[in-house]
Amino acid sequence: MSAPAPTPPVRRPRLALGGLAVAHTMAQAGNTITVFATPFYVRSIGGSNTEVGLAVTAATLPIVLGGPLAGVLVDRIGYRLSSIAADIISGLTVLAIAVLGSTGSLPLWGLLAVLFVSGLFDTPGQTARTVLLPSLARGADVPLERAVGLVTGAERTAMLAAAPLGGVLVMLLGPAQAFFVDAAFFAVSALLVTALVPRATPTHEDDDEQSTEKDGAGYWRQLADGARFVLATPLLRNIALVVLVLNAFDTARLNVLLPLYALEELNGPNGELGNATAAGLISGALAAGALAGAALFSAWGHRLPRRALFVGAFALTGGPLSVAFALGAQTFPLVAVAVGTGLAAGMLNPLIGTxxxxxxxPRMLARVQTLMISIAWAGIPVGSFLSGVAADVFDLRLVFAVIGVAYVLVALAPLTGGSWRQLSARRAPPSR
Incomplete structure (x- = not known):
């Protein structure tokens, strides 16, 4: 059996890795602005709270539907090209929102259609940038954990900067015009990957084993094998279900109810558009706290009891901020509580990822990750739609109160025992 042909060495590998991280930051910032500006655009054209929830659902549902298919598409098209193509298509879709919305030519049904198309390409783009990491890290002689931490920090930085920026853009330019800047972020991401990420990266011997498995079984069979493994592993199954429910609550609170709360409860200096800035500050505070939480987990997470951290962090993520909204808190108290909420949430994501x-x-690592993420995201469109309906039917503060109580009750599930006791076990990561 002949050895695989060597691939050309990566020039300036650390620059390529840094460029990928910055590109990921730009793309995530674009996604954040899209989700943030959408509710304000719907309200600007006279949409109801239910229609706000429907629009956020249209932006997030395709991520769930396209997630399981993304791995195959990225493998067939190529990682670098998939990243570039996804950013270009996402940029063109949000540019269409900006152009048509600015001229008053984008009705609600048109917005829903464009958001759905845009969301279909978010997962392939993010997946492509993620799977580029191992080869770039090897070429740059950087530990994979550090490379993954770099990109995770990039995501948090994007949320930290893009949420308040989205509020400022909505206030200064208008809801539709904010999507022009949104499109520019996707364009920068595509340009960075084109210019800095090489066409070919070093391979390693594990790639041959993975390719052999792909050749021996079709896509649907591999997908079914991964699904069976997740369903047959009690701890993975329980984690997926809890995260699914709590993601539904989170998207209800932050993507739908927070903008509505800003419009109805916060005292903005410039009417509705000033309230968009307040909502952006709260979202930015959440991201800042999450960035700090991720850093704390990186430093001390291996020393903390996992089950206690899982329960405590989830309870703190869902309880205090919901109570603050239910009590009618204004911007600066909400910002303070949001920092603490983000701190707890920021420790959860790397724990769940670990x-x-x-x-x-190892042989189905990618499939399990994709399926777990898709299951987790499945609650997001449901939470988006139902929260919009609930906000039209019930008092907004009451909806926050109910979500807060339900959130904490679900977060306490690991205390029931059973397979949840395995949370405390430390395992060796799968060999590469």
Whole structure:
């Protein structure tokens, strides 16, 4: 059996890795602005709270539907090209919102259609940038954990900067015009990957084993094998279900109810558009706290008891901020509580990511990750739509109160025992 042909060495590998991280930041910032500006655009054309929830659902549902298919598409098209193509298509879709919305030619049904198309390409783009990391990290002689941490920090930085920026853009330019800047972020991401990420990156011997498996089984069979493994592993199954429910609550609170709360409850200096800035500050505070939480987990997470951290962090993520909204808090108290909420949430994502890596066998690592993420995201469109309906039917503060109570009750599930006791076990990560 002949050895695989060597691929050309990566020039300036650390620059390529840094460029990928910055490109990821730009793309995530674009996604954040899209989700943030959408409710304000719907309200600007006279949409109801239910229609706000429907629009956010249209932006997030395709991520759930396209998630399981993304791995195959990215493998067939190529990682670098997939990233570039996804950013270009996402940029063109939000540019269409900006152009048509600015001229008053984009009705609600048209917005829903464009958001759905845009969302279909978010997961392939993010997946492509993620799977580029191992080869770029090897070429730059950087530990994979550090490379993953770099990109995770980039995501948090994007949320930290883009949420308040989205509020400022909505206030200064208008809801539709904010999408012009949104399109520019996707364009920068595509240009960075084109210019800095090489066409070919070093391979390693594990790639041959993975390719052999892909050749021996079709896509649907591999997908079914991964699904069966997730469903047959009690701890993975329980984590997926809890995260699904709590993601539904989170998207209800932050993507739908927070903009509505800003419009109805906060005392903005410039009417509705000033309230968009307040909502952006709250979202930015959440991202800042999450960035700090991720850093704390990186430093001390291996020393903390996992089950206690899982329960405590989830309870703190869902309880205090919901109570603050239910009590009618104004901008600056909400910003303070949001920092603490983000701190707790920021420790959860790397913990859950670590558990997914430890529990999945190496031969189906990617499938398990994709399926777990898709299951987790499945609650987001449901939460978006139902929260919009609830806000039209019930008092907004009451909706926040109900979500807060339900959130904490679900977060306490690991205390019931059973397979949840395995949370405390430390496992060796799968060998590469």
């Amino acid at each position: 558990l997914r890596l430890e529990l999945a066998p």
